[in-house]
Amino acid sequence: MSALQDRVVAVTGGAGGIARGIAEAILEAGGRVGLMDLDRAKVEAAASALNAGDRVVGLVADVTDEASTEAALKTLVERMGRLDGLVNNAGIVRLGPADETTAAGLDLELAVNVKGVFLTAQAAARLFTNGGSIVNIASNAGKVGYRNMAGYNASKAAVINLTRSLALEWAERGINVNAVCPGGVATDMLKSVADFLAPRLSQDKDALFQTMYPAQLGRHIQPIEVGRVVAFLLSDAAVIIRGQSINVDGGDTPY
Ligand SMILES: NC(=O)c1ccc[n+]([C@@H]2O[C@H](COP(=O)([O-])OP(=O)(O)OC[C@H]3O[C@@H](n4cnc5c(N)ncnc54)[C@H](O)[C@@H]3O)[C@@H](O)[C@H]2O)c1
Numbered sequence: 547m548s549a550l551q552d553r554v555v556a557v558t559g560g561a562g563g564i565a566r567g568i569a570e571a572i573l574e575a576g577g578r579v580g581l582m583d584l585d586r587a588k589v590e591a592a593a594s595a596l597n598a599g600d601r602v603v604g605l606v607a608d609v610t611d612e613a614s615t616e617a618a619l620k621t622l623v624e625r626m627g628r629l630d631g632l633v634n635n636a637g638i639v640r641l642g643p644a645d646e647t648t649a650a651g652l653d654l655e656l657a658v659n660v661k662g663v664f665l666t667a668q669a670a671a672r673l674f675t676n677g678g679s680i681v682n683i684a685s686n687a688g689k690v691g692y693r694n695m696a697g698y699n700a701s702k703a704a705v706i707n708l709t710r711s712l713a714l715e716w717a718e719r720g721i722n723v724n725a726v727c728p729g730g731v732a733t734d735m736l737k738s739v740a741d742f743l744a745p746r747l748s749q750d751k752d753a754l755f756q757t758m759y760p761a762q763l764g765r766h767i768q769p770i771e772v773g774r775v776v777a778f779l780l781s782d783a784a785v786i787i788r789g790q791s792i793n794v795d796g797g798d799t800p801y
Pocket of ligand 1: 558559560561562563564565582583584607608609610634635636637638658662683684685686687727728729730731732733734735736
């Protein structure tokens with residue numbers, strides 16, 4: 547039997563780059579997927595691009611709005627009959643020097659990256675059919691302080707400790723909670739960082755993007771490579787890995 551045979555996993559930020567790889571890996575492991583994102587047309591297109599028929603559904607949900615994520619998760623349970631896992635993947639980065647960060651910008655970044663992760667985890671945990679597993683997509687920025695993303699760095703550090711806390715409290719309910727810390731994954735988010743930095747470094751943005759990969763790997767990480775680690779953490783084989791935040795950044799972060 548495949549590692550996630552017939553299990554149903556919700557993936558927030560489901561229309562994005564890494565979500566695509568996560569969904570592919572869950573399908574590869576025999577599971578079913580509910581993609582959840584802000585825009586109906588985009589999330590439905592992301593679902594149909596996976597060519598997996600009724601094993602994938604696209605649902606509208608804003609992780610900053612508790613009612614909308616709860617409604618989407620309930621719809622997923624109605625459509626697929628159960629809920630076994632959640633990947634808290636939705637995230638935003640707001641770039642700029644720390645001393646120019648505004649209260650409104652910081653509120654939004656923390657609302658999506660921290661509060662959204664927390665409240666979606668609560669909603670999923672209430673709906674899990676028989677225990678469950680949660681994987682939070684943190685970042686190597688939660689362990690290292692990158693310039694021009696102080697709010698993002700802080701938000702991802704919060705996700706790392708939230709992961710430990712939820713694992714500790716929810717173990718007795720049969721729920722396992724872990725995180726991964728990507729870096730250098732070829733998606734629109736990484737391109738937005740290159741677009742921001744290029745003029746400040748007097749470089750061409752496409753040329754700069756091409757250099758933004760883990761040194762030990764010598765290339766960008768692909769979403770499916772992150773996805774396969776996430777699928778493993780969702781599976782029963784990961785039961786002895788609990789509350790961890792595992793680097794999937796090609797060796798950039800050594801701790
Ligand atoms: N790309 C990288 O190198 C990298 C590195 C470290 C961590 N990450 C993290 O991986 C995750 C996925 O990033 P990505 O690179 O695929 O980015 P992406 O921009 O391609 O995808 C992010 C998705 O999240 C969605 N989203 C944003 N706000 C939302 C909200 N309020 N509710 C629901 N969905 C929302 C967006 O619409 C988008 O589809 C993020 O949490 C990001 O911080 C990415």
